[in-house]
Amino acid sequence: MRRKVLIHILALIALIWTVVPIVWIVLISLMYHHEFASADIHLFPHQPTLANYVRLLGGAAPDWNGTAQGPNAYGPLIREGLLNSAQVAVWVTVLSMIVAVPAAYALSRVQMRFRQAGLLTIVATRSIPPVATTIPFFALYQGLGLSGTKTGLVIAHMTITVPLLVWIGTSFFGGLPPGLERMARVDGCSRWRAFARVVVPASRHSMTAMAVIAFITSWDEFTFALIFNTGTPAQTFPPALSSMFFQVSVPTDVASATVLGLIPPLLVAGLFQRYIRKVNLVGL
């Protein structure tokens, strides 16, 4: 009995530890600045409002006492950032999938020489820290005119996503039934058709998971985005948030911007949750 009580207390602590920081920022984003700045800080807003979000998205919303308030000055920055992030993430996803899927297939299922060596080399590139690549990328991009462009950021993100997808993909394709291609070949498919018409459709769920992971990885990447694209028209969401965070001191506005940036990846992850479940977490 004492053990049961203890376990429930520990579970409660684990719950608080896990969710309170996130709940807190969401609650702040729903408060008027006036209420947040008042002397007594409390968890739940007395006067919950979506005004911070409305003003960030370009609308006008009255303040707590009814005074008119125009759109947030940082709205355009955040909105452009979200759009740019989405564009970059989609391109990264598409391009990474195009190159990584065939490679992952070959490295896991084709009876080829150099398989182990190839896989090891690709996985080894995953252990190179971003700081080691930002410096040369920065220097090279200045010469190539890619600094501050979405193209440049897409390329930089692919240094992370491509090895990651190959690694995850090999375990996915390796899990398919062993005789799949042989059956297709007996039915008259060429090697390529066995891959393109049989293996790819059979693993569409796993490939959805791979695409989702590429999207989220690109969306969440901070270092490259900060260093290459801060203050440029191609600025993505993380550097936009960073400028807002370090320049304004209205915590309620920053909180709502942060929450806005969390929505797309959580939405994508939520929609495709049952596919991502299967990913070996430690591969990430």
Add this chain to the structure above:
Amino acid sequence: MSTVTKPAPPGPAYPVERSTGRPRTPFSSRISPTRFGLLLVAPVAVLLVAIVIYPVAYSLYLSLSHTNPFTGVRRFAGVDNFQQVLSDPDFWHSTWLTVYYVVCVTVLASAVALGTALLLRERFVGRPVLMALIVLPWSLSTYAAGVVWRYIFSPQYGLLAAIAQQLGLPPLDLLSKNTAIPALALVHAWQFAPLGAYFLLASLQVIPDDLYKLAKVDGMGILRRFRTITRPYIRLPFAIYVVLVGGQAAMAFDLIYFLTSGGPGGASQTLTYAIYQETFQDLSFGPGAAMSWILLIVVTVLTAGYYVAAMKPGSGQDKAAEA
């Protein structure tokens, strides 16, 4: 019903390749499997050479040259940059902070992860809910986690400061000089413990319940049971997790950027942050690249060393069988 069925066109009902007289084998089946495989891998290989191998080699070149930040002119410098970095007390200060940070993160994250995994193995009300919610910190972007915890730690508007104030305690600032590194490590652990918890839980669930029952009958205490039954099962996954988290901690940047920006007064200026400042704020590419190479080499050597040590034969599951 009344539609008139048109007479089928002559020839087979399915499209066939125009026969050229001899049967043609498709290209992908004519070549050897190795060639076919290499053709599929080729795009990735070319891409990685262009965007990973070449830049890394270029950074080695940068670390061996002097770059004028205004004109961009470079000249060969030999090991000057490395010498300059290694004789700089700031570099050693950053190295020490990095080690301190890595140790803090590893200890906190593995403790939280193990604790959570052991807890999730038990039965309690709301377990599925906790199971689902526990991934939340991990699914947050790291920079977002930084902002989120700013609202906990900030001495002006943070939750902890508010609680301290309402309890009548002196003002609490966990991001001050002496506590900055442990506080950052706490956030890092908060974010990466869920991954470890899931990973360890998978190994814990393999252990047969009977082992624990037998041990209880034998009068083993909870610690003995953990040592003799649980530990052999989780030793390997635990080691892998520790390496993963430690390596990640050594590269941490986003959190530090948002929570302390290396401050106060350089108190959280770890190597990654020092590299960022040196290279992108002071635009001195040579020393920056040299530092990034030192970090890369140290991390790789330590990680490899740890893997070798952890995967020595004799550890892991075979011991569990003896227990």
